[in-house]
Amino acid sequence: MLTLHQISKSFRDRAVLQDVSFNVARGRLTGFVGGNGAGKTTAMRIILGVLQPNSGSVTLDGHPITGADLRSFGYMPEERGLYPKMEIVDQLAYLARLHGIDKQSAINRADNLLERFGLGERRRDKLESLSLGNQQRVQVAAALVHEPDVLVMDEPFSGLDPLAVDEVVAVISEHAARGIPVLFSSHQLDVVERLCDDLVIISGGQIRAADSRDGLRARFSGSQYSMRTGTDTGWVRDIPGVVVDELAGDSIVFSGTPEVAQQVLASAVTRGVVHSFTPAQRSLGEIFRNVVVDVSPSETEAA
Incomplete structure (x- = not known):
């Protein structure tokens, strides 16, 4: 289980996260929703060790997250960070090899994911030649190619058409079925409602609700x-x-x-x-509107 315990983070005099606590259980898909500037991206960056909290802790199965743990994480940032002029199969294989996977296995994994996402015939295309939706598919594949032990995804469905969303949902669900914690953020509440097992709602840097999807609906x-x-x-x-x-x-x-x-x-x-x-x-959208208070963003961030 991935656990955030009383995480607080400020930038200068602006409080971005305030005593944020929630769990991401193994084998379950946890949706992380909130408005722009709510604190989602900051929380995810703290999980990944990109940012350090002012207070609080992040643990995996009860122990502090180490560098070795982080090497087994899969992370998809909202901002595309791949190489635009590199062939997509080589790019995915390269990322897999950075995680210690041998060359042939890395290529095989890259090819398998590209086939799953309908990009098998374009494996030798450069990333910049793809549509934005297909670039997003490759970005998702990059987070999955090393078969991570923890998966953190920031807006994985952004820019995808409904068919592509279904493809990504199917692959992410398979990874959760391996028993790994999966945390993803999304503004597409209909997708979150259909996909997530658990839901965390954040607003103004504070957790407003955290429960199973059915628990929140009942509540x-x-x-x-x-x-x-x-x-x-x-x-x-x-x-x-x-x-x-x-x-x-x-x-x-x-x-x-x-x-x-x-x-x-x-x-x-x-x-x-x-x-x-x-x-x-009530739908997730109705619950979200009921739970989230109108607060001014404390940080300008992408999600």
């Missing part, structure tokens, strides 16, 4: 219910204790105590067919 959905019947549902407004959130003919979303919800359901049954009656789960 922030509260006492909201969705019902669809065979008749008009406007009568629900007349039941004491009901707050109507959405109403559209035979469908309604309302809030109330469990007792009130049971009263609504019982009344609906006496009026005709009830097609569905379920607790309403």
Whole structure:
């Protein structure tokens, strides 16, 4: 498990991270979301040892992260840092060899990843000749080519079309299935919602929520219910204790105590067919808007 414990970081007199604590469990995909300047990139750079915190610690399975540990990490920064005039297969193989992988195995790994990302026929192309989306695929492959023991990715889906997102999601999920911690940030909340097992929400340099995806949904959905019947549902407004959130003919979303919800359901049954009656789960976007407070960025950063 990768653990951040009470991490604080300031640049001059600006507090960027304040007592940031969360876990990235092995074998699970942890989404890290927040607005621009929230502190995501700073936290990731501290994990990688690029920045040092003013206080707090980062540990892996309970021990401080060493240089040897970091050599087994895979990191994808938001800023593209590959060589634009180098052939992509040679570039990936070179990066693999920097991690101690022999030449032929490095080439094989590079070729396998390029095939997975639909770039096998372009293996000898220079990076600068690729579209921005394909460059992003290569950037993801660069973080994976040495089969890392920890994976940290900053906006891996940026600039990718839906098909490419699915390709990247599939490969990242396979790495998580090996039992490694995977932390990724993204502004694409629909992708995060579909992909992540756990979610960390940061705003203004502070963790606002951290839980499993289902745990957050249950926590922030509260006492909201969705019902669809065979008749008009406007009568629900007349039941004491009901707050109507959405109403559209035979469908309604309302809030109330469990007792009130049971009263609504019982009344609906006496009026005709009830097609569905379920607790309403908020989307990640709704939870994010509910959790994140409006704060001024304390640092200008890419994510």
